Amino acid sequence: MTIESEIPILDLRRSSGVNLEEGSDGRKEMGNKVREAFETHGCFLIRCDEIPKELRAGLFGNIKSLFDLPEETKKKLYNPKPYRGYTSKSRVIPHSESFGIDNSPKADTTLEEFTNLMWPEGNPTFCEELRSMTSKARELSVLILKMLVESLGLPEQYKLDVEDLNNYNDTRVTRYQLPPDTKETEIALTLHTDKGTLALICENDVQGLQVLSKTGNYVDVKIPYDGFVVIVGDILKAWSNGRFQAAPHRVVTKGDKERLVFVLFSVPKQNMLIKGPSEFVDDDHPLRYRSFHYDEFVDYHYTTSTEESVLEKFAGI
Ligand SMILES: O=C(O)CCC(=O)C(=O)O
Numbered sequence: 001m002t003i004e005s006e007i008p009i010l011d012l013r014r015s016s017g018v019n020l021e022e023g024s025d026g027r028k029e030m031g032n033k034v035r036e037a038f039e040t041h042g043c044f045l046i047r048c049d050e051i052p053k054e055l056r057a058g059l060f061g062n063i064k065s066l067f068d069l070p071e072e073t074k075k076k077l078y079n080p081k082p083y084r085g086y087t088s089k090s091r092v093i094p095h096s097e098s099f100g101i102d103n104s105p106k107a108d109t110t111l112e113e114f115t116n117l118m119w120p121e122g123n124p125t126f127c128e129e130l131r132s133m134t135s136k137a138r139e140l141s142v143l144i145l146k147m148l149v150e151s152l153g154l155p156e157q158y159k160l161d162v163e164d165l166n167n168y169n170d171t172r173v174t175r176y177q178l179p180p181d182t183k184e185t186e187i188a189l190t191l192h193t194d195k196g197t198l199a200l201i202c203e204n205d206v207q208g209l210q211v212l213s214k215t216g217n218y219v220d221v222k223i224p225y226d227g228f229v230v231i232v233g234d235i236l237k238a239w240s241n242g243r244f245q246a247a248p249h250r251v252v253t254k255g256d257k258e259r260l261v262f263v264l265f266s267v268p269k270q271n272m273l274i275k276g277p278s279e280f281v282d283d284d285h286p287l288r289y290r291s292f293h294y295d296e297f298v299d300y301h302y303t304t305s306t307e308e309s310v311l312e313k314f315a316g317i
């Protein structure tokens, strides 16, 4: 096991004097760090001002209450789309249960519909916590992608492109089972890459995420209490013609405290053709992927249930 400090920590806190205003030196410097981390590791950790302690404590307390609801209630969140809705002990995640809640940046009504479905009398506090966390994570993912475009020196028009790459959000909350008495550890989520553009993950105080480094070592990820881990998904890898790494990761549980996570996946706009800037392609970097649509890619992944090099198999040239 290598040391976790291999994964860079980027401090975005205004309270530590960081200025991320457009055009500022601070923003340029941060953009370069984001780019380097995506090129080298496919992920990084951030610390930010956006998650007050109370929000985090309240959110994870309510996520626990959510998973403690009766199974029949939880099953009410049904969604025919792959990996959405309520899933429990499925083929992909045998040792966890999870809610995939679709919500678009324009309207957060789905979060209210969700909490009303789980608690017919309503749960406005939890709804507000989910909404707040989702919108903070969304703003951060847009900022990260914009800083990336600036750091790459790409024309301004690509800022619209990254907005489309980050058009739709899937909020996911997951509870992992504890390892059985007979075992000390359990692989609760098998090694995979995320299929969307970016994932921002925050955890309760129970660790378990591991990223597979380029050198083939599993690196424990300790997500800062006031931040997220940001992971590049296959869509951003394809858009960058393979310049950014989609970090393979898994979850291993141990000990006697349950791991809970909140994840925000950013997903491309429906019908957006994933076709990266021509600036990424030259004689030394020939085009690696054909253009494609996100939904087709997710369907391919779901129906083939393949996890290894899925982007290469689906769209590789
Ligand atoms: O629990 C975690 O930290 C990782 C979750 C994850 O990788 C996923 O939901 O795709």
Ligand SMILES: [Fe+2]
Pocket: 192, 193, 194, 199, 249
């Ligand atoms: Fe993941």
